[in-house]
Amino acid sequence: MSDRAKATLEHVTVVRNERLSEGVGRIVLDAPRCARAVRPGHFVHLRIDRDASELLRRPFSIHLAQGNTVEILYQVLGAGTRRLAEKKPGDTSMDIVGPLGTGWSMSDATAHALLVSGGLGAAPLGMLAVELARRGVAVVCAMGAPTVDRLVARDLFEKHARRVECATDDGSSGHHGFVTDISERLLDETAFDVVYTCGPEAMQRIVAEQARARAVACQVSLERLMACGVGACLSCVVTTRSGRKRACVDGPVFNAEEVVWDGSETPPRH
Amino acid sequence: MSDRAKATLEHVTVVRNERLSEGVGRIVLDAPRCARAVRPGHFVHLRIDRDASELLRRPFSIHLAQGNTVEILYQVLGAGTRRLAEKKPGDTSMDIVGPLGTGWSMSDATAHALLVSGGLGAAPLGMLAVELARRGVAVVCAMGAPTVDRLVARDLFEKHARRVECATDDGSSGHHGFVTDISERLLDETAFDVVYTCGPEAMQRIVAEQARARAVACQVSLERLMACGVGACLSCVVTTRSGRKRACVDGPVFNAEEVVWDGSETPPRH
């Protein structure tokens, strides 16, 4: 996977915070040091509120970095993300630790890449699509979401990918069904060099299996409960063929082949 | 002391919140039920933040009530008052329990009343001055504060009192010294029927002694740490000649004669 970056503790200013659809938002933060250092697949550990009874930071993927700003796509789930959605432009109450983690690995030999996202799994794939396109890789995206409004990164993918195909659970856009139906067809149609995927773990597991069956390399980005985010607490372990690894430093991106899908490690459902 | 009122839990909207001087502010809340029921000397138990690690409400005297609104004067001391100072007009995140407590007792026989305030002790005396003036009582105010900017209720007192005299610790306005110097002189000059006082406990104690020495009735308003504010928890006891009483329901206003000044019960100094 790609190199880790030097992380810093950085106070951030909210530049923009907007609702994209029911329960999903995009926040743009002024965070020059992070914006400079971040690479595709990295995340930040965000402190949303200093006085709250919720003590811990919240991990969020960097969706895009431009100039001095980084952009996060977030889904409102619990107390932390609820308060995040209320932040106003100009707010200076938050700080981040980042960029953190081991991101997506990009090989110079890659000519064709398939990106498969489920819901907010599109978040860590944003910078990746931009970077792959910049490198001249032919990018194809398969996106899934509950409904058309939740295909939140579609514009970005359409800008940078050769082709974008969508699936929605309710049929409101594209294929009426699972994104894994699309990825399976795409993998059969095209000889991809690599598959990158992020989304619900059950979905990633299916995509990994589709790639494995066709001997295509596959990278997954996994979510775990994280206390420290820097590799010290061992809260976030992922079972791999070479033992328990820390999602926050050894991941969140892993080679799919490495992961033992033991299913016990998913964060709380809401 | 005057009757207790029926208390309710009421969501409030911030109408205005302004800095009066370094570390002192005035907040006006839309709270129609409280505004209707409150009488001089009552207080409200204010919930400043639902998500904070500080769980408890904060007690504040009602300084004034007009129409649907109540007004609080506050000093920024700790986490709660710091956040109170940040509330913006339109904010609907707070709620109050109130009006609470036993307020100032007003007798129809009173013709001359002396009000002695120290610092923010002026807060619970505001409504009292208005009400006494309305009843035709001749009101004289002695105000003390560290410096001129902190004589925060001066305009109000000047409007309703026959006479207002000030003392400041730094001599920036009025007498350079203690307000108790003024109250002593005023008590010697005029035959008051009653003295009402609020401020630091050491000051109230001196005022009470000055009144006692001249056989003038005196009422004090005491601060205690309060958990429930409604008489259930027994956090807020005041030692009186008839045993331990609850500042939140039996007070905060007490007949000075009743109070045993044991000094052990003052809230934290800052």
Added chain:
Amino acid sequence: MDLSVEVAGLSLRTPVMTASGTFASGREFADFVDVRALGAIVTKGVSFVPWPGNDSPRMAETASGMLNSIGLQNPGVEAFCDVDLRWLARHAPETPVIVNVCGHSVEEYVRVVGRLESEPHVSAYELNISCPNVDEGGMAFGTSCSGAHEVVTACRAATARPLIAKLSPNVADITEIARSVEAAGADAVSLINTLLGMSIDAGTRRPRLARVVGGLSGPAIKPVALRMVWQVANAVSVTVIGMGGIMSGEDAVEFLLAGADAVAVGTANFVDPTSVERVTHGISGYCRDHGIARARDLVGGLIT
């Protein structure tokens, strides 16, 4: 929605009771909640003679919690019968009243129970063998199996009414104490009382409580309380009443799932005087959302 539960032989309308010492005897909250709608009212601690309680300050706020060192200030059992029981008989005639009983000695517990036996409006006794705020009695009984056993045995001989032993969390193994009070004839255990804690004002270099130490309550202790309720529910067969940091219906459901037959709401009453009703509605809402017909079906329903 059927919220009724059975607690130590009493039928309660709802599983939500008040936690002793946080609700007085209900009168102070009558402006905010309908005391007739409560599962049960647990009164503040009552001793035989009046107790003055501790010096002030008696309260200190802590992160997501509070310390108190009230020290069981109460006017004694006679005044309690005259004032509190009379008010309850009039304003909440149908609501079970559980009297929290305290004493400096085994004999004092028995004398309080003895005096209350003739009062028709008492449904049960909760023996407070876990108050950390008194020098004699209280927690001293509740942190040893023999002490706990002794108090319960003596009170058992004095009454046929349901006896609830209120357990202290300041022990290495709470299931030992629970088993010993069960063996002594308790019909139920309630837990947890407060954790012994302390707060210091760095500015003045003094303890924030005049008594130096006090009892910690509120959301901060909920994880400890849930753990103990789960352990105790798996260790005894008598009724378990759970408490410690319950602020919402969801919190209460967690205690039921852990094995509590009923719950009590304490510190939350100070934060929101309508808490007992809010918690009760929250349990109903949870049951409705999860297709559960009877709240008691949640009891012990934790999937492990």
Added chain:
Amino acid sequence: MDLSVEVAGLSLRTPVMTASGTFASGREFADFVDVRALGAIVTKGVSFVPWPGNDSPRMAETASGMLNSIGLQNPGVEAFCDVDLRWLARHAPETPVIVNVCGHSVEEYVRVVGRLESEPHVSAYELNISCPNVDEGGMAFGTSCSGAHEVVTACRAATARPLIAKLSPNVADITEIARSVEAAGADAVSLINTLLGMSIDAGTRRPRLARVVGGLSGPAIKPVALRMVWQVANAVSVTVIGMGGIMSGEDAVEFLLAGADAVAVGTANFVDPTSVERVTHGISGYCRDHGIARARDLVGGLIT
């Protein structure tokens, strides 16, 4: 400003150490703090052979705190020497290293100490007899006087280096345990380890931790930690290292006033990776504001 303190015979530059298990061996925080400026580094728990730790989820957030059930996952003492000690010797050659030692049996503690005796870059051992997250060893030793005494006695025979016994708060009387490890030859006690707690997800009706129970840390437990430090400092004459919910310099000062000779910062490292430095500066600032020349003059300075 003189921040230096003496801990179990070691001279520390500052009274601020890291709490075991929350700082790894320092490397993970090297981007954020100067590990050479710490009072001491206390490493994560080290066992003789590699331990896999518990299943996930291993962490749950609670009100002003968190639960963990990591279960002392570590690669064993050999790997620890190869990787962690080597890194520390190179990057923090002057900083005292205190190795947190764990074992399933008395023999395993002794074997870990034995293996480390030949490592020059180890300054002291902290015997973890208080981890609530393992089935054998850990807290089982630390909640009985005899168990605690046995582990300390055996390790005392194996080393002349300072021995620190890390105490469990899950006991009725922590001073008993402190006295028994003092009698067994411990040079210091450190406290508190985590309180045993539990968290339940009402939505799924499952425990939030795979192991069901875990250890509670963070500001929620500070009142309990302060109380125990105060009790223990008044009960023993060996060095006391205080911890539990320290987030700021003011928190640290409270522990010093209660009688701790030094403090450790744990959960705060997760919230703010610069915490150890921030706490250290906070202590300096406090001393400056209060005209105190040496931080150690604060120790036990509580006015009661």
